[in-house]
Amino acid sequence: MARFLSHLDLQRVVERGLRRAELPLAFTQGFNPHPRISYASALATGASSEGEFIDVDLTEPVDPAAFVARVNAVLPEGVRLLEARPAPEGGGSLMAAINAALYRLTLRGADEAALRAAAARFREAEAVVVSREGPSGSRPVDIRPHVYDLAVEGPGQLRALVQTGSGGNVRPEEVCAGLAQFAPELAEAELVLAHRLMLYRRDPETGALTEPWSL
Structure with a gap:
């Protein structure tokens, strides 16, 4: 079941889904670039949730409904995006807030x-x-x-x-x-x-x- 994934495993699942959805992801610089994704708060292994938040940086706008549909089409059972919205300009880090x-x-x-x-x-x-x-x-x-x-x-x-x-x-x-x-x-x-x-x-x-x- 998805709730028994560790936080690190969940991060891998989400990143893999975003890549497979072929979204215009923004990547970090350096020798080993990876998608610029940040998580608001780690969820303990064994807990379930309907209130997790992540920031995903894109190189170009994507319709929020299309974003959700494309990612959910490739995520495994038990892990689903519920909603997507554009981040406000100048918004700070979710993890810090x-x-x-x-x-x-x-x-x-x-x-x-x-x-x-x-x-x-x-x-x-x-x-x-x-x-x-x-x-x-x-x-x-x-x-x-x-x-x-x-x-x-x-x-x-x-x-x-x-x-x-x-x-x-x-x-x-x-x-x-x-x-x-x-x-x-x-x-x-x-x-x-x-x-x-x-x-x-x-x-x-x-x-x-x-x-x-x-x-």
Whole structure:
């Protein structure tokens, strides 16, 4: 399934599709030129998404609908472009601008009442410290300042707005680990799917969210 592709593998799939679509791609200079493509934010292996954004530099304009149709005709099953738009003149890097991601999290074995109570306590907490795995081992991290919104949508369903991008990332499994601190029965719940709905630029002062289309 496409959601089990690594970010690097997904980049290869997209680049191959763009090349096979015979679009007028702009290339980097140097000994080993490659298409000028940039990604807003890496998607974790195992997560699905309907809100990924990429910048593709072209040497000449292409009708957005034709762009989508030509690329989708050669992409493998499970990877599809949903929409294309011309980038605004003078627009900056998506990677530098994006700092928030909205996820739908699906948990198996999570009691809804316990989930709602834990989410409420999570939102009220001043700190939620979880263990984060890294190349040099695990370390404690307070994720609470970087979980901007958390809501229960129904049985085993959560929506979480979290930090992402160059400033740091809160992982879906870390949100679940934080919730389990407030309801021990959630410790056995299994995160079966993290689905990214949208990426945003979040204003740190007001909390206002801007979709990448408007950046």
